Amino acid sequence: MRIILVCGFLGSGKTTMIRELAAHMVRAKGRRVVILENEVGEVGIDDLFLAGEGFQVKGILGGCICCQLTGEVTAAVNEIGREFSPDAVVIEATGVARPGSILKVLLKYGEGIEAVTVVDMVDAGRWEMLSEVVPGLILGQISESDVVLVNKIDECEDELVENIRALVAAENPAARIYAVSAAQGLPSAILEEFGEGGEQEVSCALSEKEKSTPEEGASCDA
């Protein structure tokens, strides 16, 4: 079972991206896909729409009580694996989540996970504001991702998009970076990357993540 963990600040385009990606994986590739939603706020996946498309959608709670739910994503993934045996689970993380904290628990307690890819949606339209007010969150999400989609480029000057790409690359040199406008459709290269199994490649990524993910409870090495 492959996990695609999609993070990014509130309103960055996670839902749009997930809808398109999941549709491609199901329709073009015949994959069995379950979407796990864990967003806060008013933006969320329209369960009815997706039910109409034939996907499985499971929601878990967001809001203030996410501290109670750090194990909930993993418990839900394990349950999904047992119940549906999907090829892939796409997790929409809350907009205030650092993927590393979800991965830490997922990799420790998750069952049947063969590969994990972390995708970060960067909101180019609000880059200036977000990078000034919440830089730790935005850069943290970038640095802990495998793929970074610089989204909403149709709202920005080309120069700004290039600047963002350069900053993302500096923050996470290993990340695969794409500049997109998800609302107008994802480029085929991205759809193919996720539509294919990619197990060999991402399994390596998984073992690297296992090596670099800290143990339960933070530790001070000083």
Next chain:
Amino acid sequence: MTTANDLYEERLERILTAVRLERPDRVPVVPLGDSFCARHQGVKLSEFCTNPELSNQVMLKCFMELGEVDGIQHTNFYVHNLSTAWLSRLKIPGRDLPEDELWQVDEVELMSESDYDAIINDGFRPFIERFYLERLDNLGEKLPVFFMSVPSAMQAMKDHGIVPFSPAIVTIPYELFCGGRSMHQFLRDLYRIPDKVQAAMDVAIRDMIEDARMMCGMIKPIAAWVGGWRAASEFISPRHWQRFVFPYYKQMVEAVVEEGVIAVLHFDSDWTRDLEYLRELPAKRIVFSPDGSTDIFKAKQVLGDHACIMGDVPASLLSLGTVEKVEEYCKRLIEEIGPAGFILAQGCDIPPNARPENVAAMIASVKKFGA
């Protein structure tokens, strides 16, 4: 024969010794569990979260069955209280959700940009009264049920020899405005109209402190939760944190302490970057209570001679881990953060799907490793 009152005094002294950063006879354990307790006792969340008296009985019964706790952080639970800390509506089990699903904050934009002007021009209290009435479905009418239940809930715990540790909850304007405006709108406000936001915060904090003082005077708690979640260092820039967050915590904590009440910094998410600032808060009258995200061992290094530390068995360890792993982590906490100036607890709150045997192992670990 040891009476409940003897036990209460013994346990209270154990906790207060830890807060004074001295070494108690053993490390105290003071958990918090709301939805977990309901699940453990087979009580539907819809009933538990709307009946403060029932929630008190359920918490007491749950923790007494699971071991010997020195105190319990909250005396009872009432779901509508969450709206006072978030300025948000809630999805409530039995009303908006299935009867046994966990309540959640429905974080949408209820507060408008013009509300900052209303606060600045007319004051915070008139604003909040109108807000409760018009935008939170007459919240003010629902709250007395809870406040009237707190004294008897505290007494019920004392009658069982258990310390009702921190039944009062306060926070700062940042958290209220962030919840009321919704996070993405609020961050936009901090970027576009920072002076106006700050002016509204300066007005709001005065009334919020007055309310906190009044609550401390009425309830006379041993400690009060000073809560922080979206104001965490991991989210916002140092410049914004130093301007919009810390000065308000400082005022609130100092006011709570002046009332003779211990301030429990119930801080969710990662505050590691700004631990040094917490040394400006009153020494030996505060408890730093991280949720498992802040580096608690770093916190010990920075705050160990200044603040008691409480925590931080992670929610995921309690729900997905084994008894052996829970014991291993508790032992490490007791030995490295304690034994002086430390209270063992979960990080944040015990999650609803925690394994009872893991919670029992956490509680028992203070006797096993904490003497």
